[in-house]
Amino acid sequence: MVSRGVFYVVTAILFVVGILFIGYQHVTFEIPFTPGQMRKVWTVEAKVEFEPTGSGAATVDLSLPAVQPGVTQLKQSTAGLGFGTTYIYHDDGASYVQWTKRNPAGLQTLYYRADFLMDDTAQDSSMTVPELKQNVEPEPYLTAMRSIAESALQRSSNPFSLAVQAISIINSNTEESTLLLSSYKKPELLVHILELAKIPSRIVGVLTLEDGRRNRNLSPRVAVFDGTQYEIFNPFTGDSGVGPNELIWNNHDGSILDIQGGTNAQVSFSIIKNSMSASEAGHLKVETMQASGKDVLSLSIDTLPIEEQSLFKSILLLPIGVLIVVFLRILIGIKTSGTFMPVLIAMAFLQTSLLVGLIGFVSIVCIGLIVRSWLSHLNLLLVARISAVIITVIVLIGAISIITYKIGLTEGIKVTFFPMIILSWTIERMSILWEEEGYREVLKQGGGSLFVAVCAFLAMNSEVIQHITFNFLGLQFVILALVLIMGNYTGFRLTELKRFKPLSQKIIEAHEQGVPYEADRLNAKRKELKANPHQTIKKWEEEHKLKEDPLNPQNESDK
Amino acid sequence: MFKLLSRYANPLDLMHFGIMGMNQRNVNYIGRYNKRKLYPLVDNKLKTKEMAIAHHVTTPKLLGTIKNQHDVTNFLKIIGDNQEFCIKPAQGSGGKGILAITSRQDTLFIKASGQGINNHDVRRHLSNILAGLFSLGGKPDIALIESLIHFDPVFDGYSYEGVPDTRVIVFQGFPIMAMMRLSTAASDGKANLHQGAVGVGICMRTGKAVRAVQHNDPIKFHPDTDKNLFELKVPHWLEVLTLAASCYNMSGLGYIGTDIVLDRDLGPMLLELNARPGLAIQTANNAGLLPRLRLIEALPNRQSMSVSERVAFARDHFGVFES
Numbered sequence: 001m002v003s004r005g006v007f008y009v010v011t012a013i014l015f016v017v018g019i020l021f022i023g024y025q026h027v028t029f030e031i032p033f034t035p036g037q038m039r040k041v042w043t044v045e046a047k048v049e050f051e052p053t054g055s056g057a058a059t060v061d062l063s064l065p066a067v068q069p070g071v072t073q074l075k076q077s078t079a080g081l082g083f084g085t086t087y088i089y090h091d092d093g094a095s096y097v098q099w100t101k102r103n104p105a106g107l108q109t110l111y112y113r114a115d116f117l118m119d120d121t122a123q124d125s126s127m128t129v130p131e132l133k134q135n136v137e138p139e140p141y142l143t144a145m146r147s148i149a150e151s152a153l154q155r156s157s158n159p160f161s162l163a164v165q166a167i168s169i170i171n172s173n174t175e176e177s178t179l180l181l182s183s184y185k186k187p188e189l190l191v192h193i194l195e196l197a198k199i200p201s202r203i204v205g206v207l208t209l210e211d212g213r214r215n216r217n218l219s220p221r222v223a224v225f226d227g228t229q230y231e232i233f234n235p236f237t238g239d240s241g242v243g244p245n246e247l248i249w250n251n252h253d254g255s256i257l258d259i260q261g262g263t264n265a266q267v268s269f270s271i272i273k274n275s276m277s278a279s280e281a282g283h284l285k286v287e288t289m290q291a292s293g294k295d296v297l298s299l300s301i302d303t304l305p306i307e308e309q310s311l312f313k314s315i316l317l318l319p320i321g322v323l324i325v326v327f328l329r330i331l332i333g334i335k336t337s338g339t340f341m342p343v344l345i346a347m348a349f350l351q352t353s354l355l356v357g358l359i360g361f362v363s364i365v366c367i368g369l370i371v372r373s374w375l376s377h378l379n380l381l382l383v384a385r386i387s388a389v390i391i392t393v394i395v396l397i398g399a400i401s402i403i404t405y406k407i408g409l410t411e412g413i414k415v416t417f418f419p420m421i422i423l424s425w426t427i428e429r430m431s432i433l434w435e436e437e438g439y440r441e442v443l444k445q446g447g448g449s450l451f452v453a454v455c456a457f458l459a460m461n462s463e464v465i466q467h468i469t470f471n472f473l474g475l476q477f478v479i480l481a482l483v484l485i486m487g488n489y490t491g492f493r494l495t496e497l498k499r500f501k502p503l504s505q506k507i508i509e510a511h512e513q514g515v516p517y518e519a520d521r522l523n524a525k526r527k528e529l530k531a532n533p534h535q536t537i538k539k540w541e542e543e544h545k546l547k548e549d550p551l552n553p554q555n556e557s558d559k
Numbered sequence: 560m561f562k563l564l565s566r567y568a569n570p571l572d573l574m575h576f577g578i579m580g581m582n583q584r585n586v587n588y589i590g591r592y593n594k595r596k597l598y599p600l601v602d603n604k605l606k607t608k609e610m611a612i613a614h615h616v617t618t619p620k621l622l623g624t625i626k627n628q629h630d631v632t633n634f635l636k637i638i639g640d641n642q643e644f645c646i647k648p649a650q651g652s653g654g655k656g657i658l659a660i661t662s663r664q665d666t667l668f669i670k671a672s673g674q675g676i677n678n679h680d681v682r683r684h685l686s687n688i689l690a691g692l693f694s695l696g697g698k699p700d701i702a703l704i705e706s707l708i709h710f711d712p713v714f715d716g717y718s719y720e721g722v723p724d725t726r727v728i729v730f731q732g733f734p735i736m737a738m739m740r741l742s743t744a745a746s747d748g749k750a751n752l753h754q755g756a757v758g759v760g761i762c763m764r765t766g767k768a769v770r771a772v773q774h775n776d777p778i779k780f781h782p783d784t785d786k787n788l789f790e791l792k793v794p795h796w797l798e799v800l801t802l803a804a805s806c807y808n809m810s811g812l813g814y815i816g817t818d819i820v821l822d823r824d825l826g827p828m829l830l831e832l833n834a835r836p837g838l839a840i841q842t843a844n845n846a847g848l849l850p851r852l853r854l855i856e857a858l859p860n861r862q863s864m865s866v867s868e869r870v871a872f873a874r875d876h877f878g879v880f881e882s
Contacts, residue, residue: 500580502775522854
């Protein structure tokens with residue numbers, strides 16, 4: 001016999017492991033606890049076109065999208081006819097996809113495609129702090145820039161506010177800004193002004209994500225650094241930060257597109273918005289993390305082939321039904337015909353829908369009972385009789401399917417999902433019950449089974465429960481712990497409270513008439529015994545000798 | 560709401576009175592004191608009988624067994640000249656499949672109810688037993704043919720058809736609680752309380768009736784014979800308790816229900832053992848089982864006590880009437 005202590009420890013461990021496992025999956029895979037949560041996924045396709053110069057090999061370098069907070073890149077792929085592809089990652093954070101071809105001829109088109117998950121938890125960034133360059137612009141521009149830088153410096157307190165001030169001066173149509181803007185673009189100009197103020201900054205390319213857009217280009221922004229902190233500014237409007245639908249593509253000093261052996265190169269982007277269930281997105285994200293060499297333990301049904309997944313979907317629901325049966329039998333005390341028959345019936349209801357299932361179940365069992373009562377007159381051996389019932393059940397199911405289909409009720413076909421062997425045994429058991437205990441017991445147990453089946457169905461049919469059982473394997477441990485705990489319950493069942501009501505009432509009535517509680521008398525004796533075993537036993541033996549025994553053999557013979 | 564609640568007993572009261580529930584029985588008594596491997600000894604009446612014979616415990620005489628379908632035709636040989644006999648499934652439960660023949664007229668066998676059945680019907684009954692119709696889970700079974708019990712005339716009028724038997728709960732070899740089960744017309748001659756048999760609680764000290772219930776309701780007279788149930792007194796009470804207590808030594812099961820019948824000529828006989836005795840005995844006795852069981856559990860020298868000491872202990876402490 002395992003001691004209670006070990007039992008409780010094991011149960012507690014199971015419970016905690018289950019909860020931790022659920023927590024792990026919730027945090028790492030970002031699986032939500034409620035179903036139906038969707039995540040935004042943007043598919044961005046960069047199209048590169050160029051004309052080869054006609055003399056030999058061509059090499060095309062396209063800058064890869066930056067790693068940035070709020071966005072997780074899920075996957076990437078390239079396409080280019082006859083091109084070799086390599087991904088190049090530099091130490092300074094710059095990364096490229098490189099296409100190479102020996103002898104390109106005619107207009108060449110290359111594609112790079114990537115999926116981006118909008119992900120609030122992503123915090124990484126591949127942005128590096130740029131080197132501070134010396135401003136070597138020619139006069140008179142340098143003086144104009146210096147004057148803007150100085151007035152911005154006066155009106156600001158830190159690099160970011162300085163950048164804001166510089167942008168507002170550039171945009172304010174002063175003499176200096178008009179002069180500068182005649183030969184500089186705004187982003188470039190802002191970087192040069194910031195150089196004079198000894199603030200590192202860099203032009204980055206940002207793609208605005210809008211669903212179904214084609215031929216988009218990157219718009220330039222300026223990243224301004226304060227130590228390792230940075231902020232993105234729009235040099236045209238002075239707005240800071242990256243919008244929720246903006247993606248930083250190019251965050252290093254290199255150009256977006258480099259080409260050798262080609263001319264008239266241009267890159268354009270097209271964008272599609274998708275939505276994806278949160279759990280699917282979570283798994284894709286973990287896959288990406290694993291692909292990039294991070295060690296993430298993946299214990300999920302999602303890694304199985306689709307066919308096995310759907311099988312598991314129903315298998316993993318079974319413990320929920322089992323839990324309900326355990327609860328209803330141990331704590332409530334509902335009688336069912338066959339321990340887990342109701343769960344299997346409930347599984348069939350999941351396929352058929354409740355109403356059709358109930359009608360199908362009741363009609364099959366009723367007709368089966370009629371056939372079975374006729375079979376019992378034939379005095380068959382058990383195995384043959386059960387077999388006959390099985391065949392009858394199959395014929396019934398076939399008949400119901402065909403008839404309902406013919407009259408246009410396609411729902412009826414689903415009765416084929418009923419577990420036929422289980423149904424046959426149910427019919428057999430109920431028939432014996434009917435013969436032995438009468439129809440009342442049949443109605444009681446049949447009704448009990450149906451009630452449990454409907455409860456189990458309602459639980460297993462709930463989308464939330466389906467979602468949780470499928471996505472959190474840890475739940476199985478929690479259910480196991482609950483079942484173990486309930487298996488240890490020694491209290492009364494609800495039905496027993498009703499059953500023993502007359503008994504408790506009679507004991508109370510007898511007590512009111514002066515009969516002492518037997519329980520009190522015996523408990524007092526037990527306490528006496530426990531306090532002093534040897535003396536008590538001796539005392540009782542003495543008392544025994546003194547007592548007159550009405551059953552003495554001599555007395556008995558006198559009667 | 561209050562009306563609905565009043566149909567349920569207060570669980571605190573039940574705990575105070577020491578009334579045992581199904582879960583309590585299964586976990587703390589059956590699960591703890593009955594070893595699984597010993598179950599076949601009580602679930603199979605043939606094994607129980609063999610064990611009882613080996614331990615010199617009185618049981619109804621076994622005329623023969625039928626183990627295979629082709630032996631069914633031999634049953635006439637087995638019963639020989641016996642005018643009365645009883646056919647039972649070895650693994651039947653709840654009194655299912657018991658056929659009692661009280662006399663024979665030419666080729667007809669007369670059942671206890673007075674109905675006559677022929678040779679063919681008896682064979683069909685035997686076939687049903689062998690096929691497992693009456694056994695738990697429909698397992699193939701063996702049919703036992705025993706001599707019929709002639710119940711003690713003191714029970715005349717206390718039982719309708721069937722044999723009145725005495726159920727004694729035995730815990731660790733101590734008789735704990737006892738009741739008589741009297742069949743009624745409503746229970747169709749069967750001794751199961753939930754089928755409508757009358758349960759009569761028996762005082763452990765004297766063997767006298769304490770209280771009688773049918774369907775949970777207290778009654779005073781037998782519903783079919785109108786006999787005063789409170790005049791019932793089990794004869795040979797000491798022997799009954801001794802027989803019950805010795806079943807622990809014989810079977811090794813810590814918590815059992817022993818079913819004992821009183822034969823007119825042969826005295827108390829063990830009919831069968833039950834490793835999962837029911838809880839209705841508490842209603843019949845107007846007392847909970849737990850205080851009695853716990854007193855035994857607290858007894859440090861219980862393993863070393865002899866059968867007669869255990870019976871004496873039970874009678875001293877669990878009696879309701881003093882004399």
